[in-house]
Amino acid sequence: MWKELLMSMGGRAMQASINVNSNDRQTVLVCCGTGCTANGGREVFKTFETLLKDHAEIELLPVIKATGCNGWCEKGPLVRLLPRDITYCSVAPEDVSEIIDKTLIEGILIKRLLYRDPVSKEYLSSHHQTDFYRKQHKIALRNIGEIDPGQIDDYIEREGYQALKKALQEMSGQGIINIVQAAGLRGRGGGGFPTGRKWQACKNASGEEKFIICNGDEGDPGAFMDRSILEGDPHTIIEGMILGAYAVGASRGYVYVRDEYDLAVQNLGQAINDARQRGYLGNRILGSDLTFDIEIVRGGGAFVCGEETALIASIEGRTGEPHDKYVFPTEKGLWGMPTVINNVETWANVPVIVLHGAEPFARIGTKNSKGTKVFSLVGKVVNTGLVEVPMGTTLREVIYEIGGGLLKKRSFKAVQTGGPSGGCIPASLLDLPIDFDSLTEAGSMMGSGGLIVMDDHTCMVEVARYYTNFLAGESCGKCTPCREGLRAQLEILNRICDGEGTIEDLDLLEDISVTMQEASLCALGRTAPNPVLSTLRYFREEYLTHIEERRCPAGVCRALTTFYIDPVKCTGCQVCKKHCSVNAIQGEKKEVHVIDESICIRCGECYRQCAFDAVKLRQEELR
Amino acid sequence: MKIMLNGQEREAREGETILEMCRREGIPIPTFCYYQAFGGQGACRMCMVELREEGQEQTRLVAACTYPIKSSVEIITESERIQRLRRTIVMLLARRAPDNPLMEALARTYSSPRLTAIEVEPPNCILCGLCIHACEEMGRTAIWSMFRGIDKRIGTPYDEASEDCIGCAACARICPTQAINLEEEGSTRRIWNKTFELVACQRCGKNYTTREELEYLWERTEYGKEKLCESCRKKTLAINMKSFQQ
Numbered sequence: 001m002w003k004e005l006l007m008s009m010g011g012r013a014m015q016a017s018i019n020v021n022s023n024d025r026q027t028v029l030v031c032c033g034t035g036c037t038a039n040g041g042r043e044v045f046k047t048f049e050t051l052l053k054d055h056a057e058i059e060l061l062p063v064i065k066a067t068g069c070n071g072w073c074e075k076g077p078l079v080r081l082l083p084r085d086i087t088y089c090s091v092a093p094e095d096v097s098e099i100i101d102k103t104l105i106e107g108i109l110i111k112r113l114l115y116r117d118p119v120s121k122e123y124l125s126s127h128h129q130t131d132f133y134r135k136q137h138k139i140a141l142r143n144i145g146e147i148d149p150g151q152i153d154d155y156i157e158r159e160g161y162q163a164l165k166k167a168l169q170e171m172s173g174q175g176i177i178n179i180v181q182a183a184g185l186r187g188r189g190g191g192g193f194p195t196g197r198k199w200q201a202c203k204n205a206s207g208e209e210k211f212i213i214c215n216g217d218e219g220d221p222g223a224f225m226d227r228s229i230l231e232g233d234p235h236t237i238i239e240g241m242i243l244g245a246y247a248v249g250a251s252r253g254y255v256y257v258r259d260e261y262d263l264a265v266q267n268l269g270q271a272i273n274d275a276r277q278r279g280y281l282g283n284r285i286l287g288s289d290l291t292f293d294i295e296i297v298r299g300g301g302a303f304v305c306g307e308e309t310a311l312i313a314s315i316e317g318r319t320g321e322p323h324d325k326y327v328f329p330t331e332k333g334l335w336g337m338p339t340v341i342n343n344v345e346t347w348a349n350v351p352v353i354v355l356h357g358a359e360p361f362a363r364i365g366t367k368n369s370k371g372t373k374v375f376s377l378v379g380k381v382v383n384t385g386l387v388e389v390p391m392g393t394t395l396r397e398v399i400y401e402i403g404g405g406l407l408k409k410r411s412f413k414a415v416q417t418g419g420p421s422g423g424c425i426p427a428s429l430l431d432l433p434i435d436f437d438s439l440t441e442a443g444s445m446m447g448s449g450g451l452i453v454m455d456d457h458t459c460m461v462e463v464a465r466y467y468t469n470f471l472a473g474e475s476c477g478k479c480t481p482c483r484e485g486l487r488a489q490l491e492i493l494n495r496i497c498d499g500e501g502t503i504e505d506l507d508l509l510e511d512i513s514v515t516m517q518e519a520s521l522c523a524l525g526r527t528a529p530n531p532v533l534s535t536l537r538y539f540r541e542e543y544l545t546h547i548e549e550r551r552c553p554a555g556v557c558r559a560l561t562t563f564y565i566d567p568v569k570c571t572g573c574q575v576c577k578k579h580c581s582v583n584a585i586q587g588e589k590k591e592v593h594v595i596d597e598s599i600c601i602r603c604g605e606c607y608r609q610c611a612f613d614a615v616k617l618r619q620e621e622l623r
Numbered sequence: 624m625k626i627m628l629n630g631q632e633r634e635a636r637e638g639e640t641i642l643e644m645c646r647r648e649g650i651p652i653p654t655f656c657y658y659q660a661f662g663g664q665g666a667c668r669m670c671m672v673e674l675r676e677e678g679q680e681q682t683r684l685v686a687a688c689t690y691p692i693k694s695s696v697e698i699i700t701e702s703e704r705i706q707r708l709r710r711t712i713v714m715l716l717a718r719r720a721p722d723n724p725l726m727e728a729l730a731r732t733y734s735s736p737r738l739t740a741i742e743v744e745p746p747n748c749i750l751c752g753l754c755i756h757a758c759e760e761m762g763r764t765a766i767w768s769m770f771r772g773i774d775k776r777i778g779t780p781y782d783e784a785s786e787d788c789i790g791c792a793a794c795a796r797i798c799p800t801q802a803i804n805l806e807e808e809g810s811t812r813r814i815w816n817k818t819f820e821l822v823a824c825q826r827c828g829k830n831y832t833t834r835e836e837l838e839y840l841w842e843r844t845e846y847g848k849e850k851l852c853e854s855c856r857k858k859t860l861a862i863n864m865k866s867f868q869q
Contacts, residue, residue, distance in 0.1 A: 302771060304771070319767075319768070323664075323665060323689070324665040324685075324686055324689040324690070326685065326689060326690045326691060327691065471772075472772050472773045473771075473772045473773070473774070474771070474772055475771065475772040475773070476771050476772070476775075477750070477768070477770070477771045477772050477773065477774070477775030478664075478666050478752075478775075479665070479666050479667070479668050480666070480667050480668050480669075480712050480715060480716055480750075481668055481711075481712065481715070483750070483772065483773060483775065484712075484715035484716060484718070484719075485715060486772070486773060487715075487741070487773040488715060488718075488738065490773070511711060512711060512715070514707075514711075515707075515708050515711040515712065515715075518671075518684050518704075518708060519668040519671050519684060519708050519712065520668070521665055521666070521668070521686075
């Protein structure tokens, strides 16, 4: 039913755009999300603009739109052609004239730009036919890639601001809270706190003024879902926040955007101005009694400012440090007033829930986690990008069916979920349905939705060390357990990676972890030992191999690794030799190669590059 | 409001913190970052106690210095769980001030294992943040914390002599580990990379404060224009009182 509903939503929107553009006017959608822009999406867009001007013979020139992120960053820049729904992958500016001549004018598909299914070897004309998209359910990302974020009418065409109109005409503030509560929406920023309950607490709290905050301080390495929504569909955030303001009685809103997100600030800023001009923001919105406006605050560049009390301190102009939350921000938040803070993705879900009711949303997902979740699927996986799937989808489905499995057909070792203070989940738990509670039970967390896939060339001790190092630099340093605990853990992990660890170090790691979990001031500190604890729980033998055998089984920790070339398997292809940055590999073409261990810096590049499995790790104990 | 404190019924004032109530009741709770005049910061986490809220089965750990009592809760200030936690916190903090008598005493009390010392700036600073608060309460904010995470430390902007510093040394006096270097030689005082001329007490001749602090106090308060050290001020006041009574 929900799928049908979404299909019909998409269908209607497409219908509408055809009507508006009339006579089946062709539309070129060029993905200008962050990933595609990095790969030249803007240049493709500009080339379309320039070249199409010279085609006077085309009676009705196609409309060209720069859209937000389609999520399939691996294949970018993507170019989509409507109304035929054709998707071209990895388009370069040089391909543009061919697309215009062949596809737009003559209607012929260009095979080499189509996606080829790796299993069936079939060429697929639309991205909607690919496994990457077929298994997704888009609610928060419903408009991204379909609209030009700079055009408010594009958003309105796709049911934009309809929820707001419905709410102001037919619903009370309490009515909205009831719907959000019945939908079972939980905060998408990491905590998973029920959104309706948060709003109710704020509505019940007394204060001269109330505030709404959108938390867009996305800082997890490899996560870009908030960025994509802010860049690709800013109006859904604005509409969500207005609905929230109406529900709790707030008069001012702030969007706290990570400072590095220039395009997000730009698109959101324009969207706010456009919304003001149309009467969706400002005094007496759409003629009702609701008065609400939104301001953008650029973040100060600290990861910890994603924690809500630190974020509030940052908006107030104080140092971005958290404080104890024994009194919630819903009671005493920004400038001491009742404040609702929700994550970007949470806000993006609100208009859909209010417009279509709680029931279709609540039907998706698991018992205690409703709706969908956006994940940024990255790491050693074939299809990297942004995916939105129903809660309860298994890790295996996301990694193997949507993600297309591991790169170079390597074997899966772990998936790191939930950002730096999430945990590493092993292969034995691949069939775990992803929701807030299952991930917490597995010793990790949902966090903001990062999924980093790791293959068998990954050292789990080094992974724990990497994240601990990240957190040691990004902790605010206010409370003892987090600051000193991370420092001590980092020292121990460095020791183990250098081959100087002891068995007692593992007990110390665990002891410190417990104190960090129990005594840290904010959620950053309380979850900071997760990388250590989850790797100790699932990959303890790797720690033991580092300590007892002084060997890194993945060949990552340089102090514990030596490589050699297996003369039987080596074909003399010279790939390893070419990739060696210090010229430590000797050998003529088609002859067995040899690594000079006195020169080798043990970077492991030859080990990763060899297609014949000829570069080996010395397995015996060092020393 | 009736609450349970270590198994006994006690009276709490609504909104006061657990620490305030415990201090009033004479229950000892160790703290580094709490000071009566400023309240709690929740930074050192030494004051964590177990708390059971109404209707809850399990206890949870909360910082006594920041948790406001608002309902009939049950509080436990000593338990194995709390001991273990304090042992680890002292173990971690003592690395910053390994030879400090306070840290040594606490390490004995909680039988904290000794880890290798680390070099911090200023030496012996345990980052409790009291000096920052003292300076802020003086209305100066000459020092603040810099950087974050494991690089966090306290100092003046760019480690240069701060225009805002009046050399009052409130920071040095409040520091629990005497980490702030206060040098006095003859009629000069040196603190936070800044040298001050000291003013002598007009009664006993002792160098007792900086000219900057004195001028700051004159400007801001009704503080008498006499230059009197603390003990002479008391004595003069006592003499004046006597003559007033006669």
